Amino acid sequence: MVLDDPGLKHGAASPQARSDAPWQHDKNKDELEHIGKPIRKVDARSKVSGLTQYADDLTMPRMLHMKLLRSTMAHAELAHIDTSKAAEVPGVKGILTGKDMPMPFGILPVSQDEHALCPDHVRFVGDPIVAIAATEEEIAWDACRLVEVDYRELRTIGGVHEAAANEEPRLHDYGVRGNIHRLENLEFGDLADGFERADHIREDTFWFEGNTHLPLEQHASLAHFDKDGKLTIWSSTQTPHYLHRALARVLHPLPANRIRVIATPHGGGFGGKSDPFNHEICAAKMSMLTGRPVKVVLTREEVFWCHRGRHPVLMRSKIGVSKTGRITALDFHSFLDGGAYGSYGTASTFYTGALQTVTYAVENYHFRGARFFTNKAPCGPKRGHGTVQPRFALEVQLDKVACDLGIDPAKLRLDNLAPRESVTANYLRIGSMGLGACIEKVVEGSGWHERRGKKEVTKDGRIRGLGLACSSYLSGAGLPIYWNGMPHSGVQLQLDRSGLCTVFCGSTDIGQGSDSVLGWIVGEVLGINPLDIKVVTGDTDLTPVDLGSYSSRVTVMTGNAAMQAAERAREIVAKGVAKKIEVPASRLVFAEGRVFDAEDPETGMTFMEAVGIAEAQLGTIGTVGSYTPPKSAAKFRGGGVGPSPSYSYSATVVEVEVDPETGIYRVPKVWMAHDIGRALNPAIAMGQIEGSIYMGLGEAMMEEMAYRDRSHKGQRIFLHKIPSMLEYKSPSTLEMPDCVTYMIEDPDKNGPFGAKEVGQGPLLPIMPAVANAVFDAVDVRVDENPISCEKVFAAIQAKNEGKDARFGPALDATGIPDVDFGESLRIKTPWQGGDGTASNAPSRTKKAKK
Amino acid sequence: MSELNKVLATFQVNGEPHEVAFVPHKTLLEVLREEMALTGTKHGCELGECGTCTVQIGGMPVLSCLVLAVDAVGKDVRTVEGLAIGSDLAPLQDCMADLGGAQCGYCTPGVLMAADALLKDNTRPTRDEIKEALAGNLCRCTGYIKIFEAIELAAARMRGEDAEPSKESIYGS
């Protein structure tokens, strides 16, 4: 019988500890024991046994099943809702409508614009109107069909251009004006001077179509309001803490301390389960109404409606460079199609302008971003949140610049690298920075210099091309989503005489392995086997607050909190042991499940004995740790989005084989290098990189959240074109190319053991690298994502007809909407002597009257 | 629906008889999960599109969401719960655990059942044969590579070789 998991026998040399390194925490250990080793995840056994209990695997006695009736209109007022026939169906136990939950909610304090059920106004096909609970799921469905809804139709706003042109009807009575949700206008440095000094200027427009997370697990929740007046909800959420807050708000006067949110193991998130959702709040309310447990599981089609995926973004980028390719100025516009609600959209808007400066030193930088409300499923955060679309634009544009100047695109990037330990034009603080090493790795591995531009022809007549692109991503957002001075992450540790060590943390493992990260770090600090450690996470009753699994924050933030808690525990245990064996505490080593004297390793005891001794001397042992990111250098309004404890870096080379007749292409191979700071577990980190490559290729080649613009009884409606997994094309095993992956370890002082993020960054460069590779092969530019074969074909045709060999939005008013961004907020760059504050105070753009 | 008469039948699942009453339009997926509490088998679409509901009938991988439960009566059904022997993981499960082939783990039961069926017929599958056998199993987390490597490693171990994963698959190139 095998009850322990030894992990892989296979051992590379373990990473050397350096006693001077800031991430080295136990100065008495020469080698890291667990960090950097391919140890199994704490939950690996249950996952491969099919025993992990996801939300829909839970049942309770007397449980009801709930269904939501959703709007069939894209934009309408609700004149009347009649649920009387539904109420008569045998088996129906509860019905809720908007008036039962009048309090609006939303993930960001500035966009509390959603209702658990729409009271009077529906804004997209799929907006929920009525919730019905019944003894069986099918009864609840049938009852929903008997509800009569009288819609009073409103004009539909279909996209960025329509929203910019039509102030009425407004989707919401807040925002900037008309259907503009956000307008941002930030200017760093002297743009006029930057362009003046440029030897070459180019301006391009890009379009990035929306796409969605497509987690394999449909959203599901089980709510139980018990007879003691306490509410528990088990839900597939990435952010139990934020769900807890939303529930407390909507279910008021039920106090927050009577609500317990348990994040169940996650069947895929990617950002799509980061908002509090209608179905979660309705299930909770329904359980309060009926006094019975209530389960809700969304259908696949409903998962598409929930969305919160990648924003469609139209972009215009003007770049100035010197003869040698140094960037002197960048003027960037983004126009985001936000869909029907705010969601994380304010942050998304800023993110489309935040991270351009973290990869390359941009001397002068102007960012203008606008987000619009439209009658489509709400957009939000998806892996790479808001930074993916501008990264596509910038990396394709740099490829064009390199082409214009006759410079190697890899060299152009190397020459422009943002320096390590520096502050960018927009006041982001860069620490470790391994992008140069990443570029060199993929250039060498792919044979870039020898193979690029050669137009090799494959046996089946396709032309090969190589494309390169880079990126960077946050290791967690520097600010919480609601303003507060509390830690972003808390960890509690319990130790007792049995040698037990339990870690409690509010974080949520969404498959990335964050539960295991806690075990590895605590195991390393206390010198015990990580698989002996118990990890309790994502339970608002039991675990200290962690903000959630988003913005790649968990490894760095919970990791640092766990490190602190473990170091405190080590100190307590060391104190006890030191007294007992009469050795100074500073000489004790915690390793291999023992605590011993560094000078005489025989003198010591097992970890279990050590804890017992400390417990006897000092009483019950428990410690806490917490983490708050360093203060940002940006002090201007809008400077809250972008700062992070550290930035990861990635570079990729993608190989394509394009059929010059049809535009059909395939991707046989990808080289990816990622600067991870330190890989806490290389096998698991590799999985994150490979998963990112996969998801990036899906976005580059096929995935799109496209709408069918239809009319129905004279009313224009927007139906998701493809709300099924068969039609929403995503890569199968057959499309997955060979990947050559390099991990660059450049430890960062802000990360636990030097670690930085890995789950999102490597996705970003894939799409632009594919576009650049297509150009290398067949000399056409596709300035739109996805880079679908039809677009490549259209561009090839244009080229053959002697037209601009390009597919993409026009660089004029037909392509770019006319939006008045008002006066810019001007901020002097650090090299102009700026201090991170703005030098002017423009009146905020004219607000529409309510 | 509920007014329909239930049928009573005995299923053979993982070598054990399960006698259950169910309405005849229920799929094998629903009956496994709801009537037999075998929730290891997952669902992602219930339309035959994602592969998470893959089980084996007579050793062949099938999508349990597309099989009517009544059609599985009397047949030899195998689910993910039937892979481990007691507390010992099957080699395939072991390799998936070692390599991180299960991230969120939601696709894993289906992947395991499809891969297990492949390895029964083919003890030395090529990468292309593995891709072919798993073409109907979507995974949104892993990029499939760790899954391919786990299957190859398991195949080698099942052939009795003392195989370990390549250094590149763990530490990169």
Ligand code: FES
């Ligand atoms: S549930 Fe998706 S294929 Fe069966």
Ligand code: FES
């Ligand atoms: S591991 Fe998450 S879908 Fe495959």
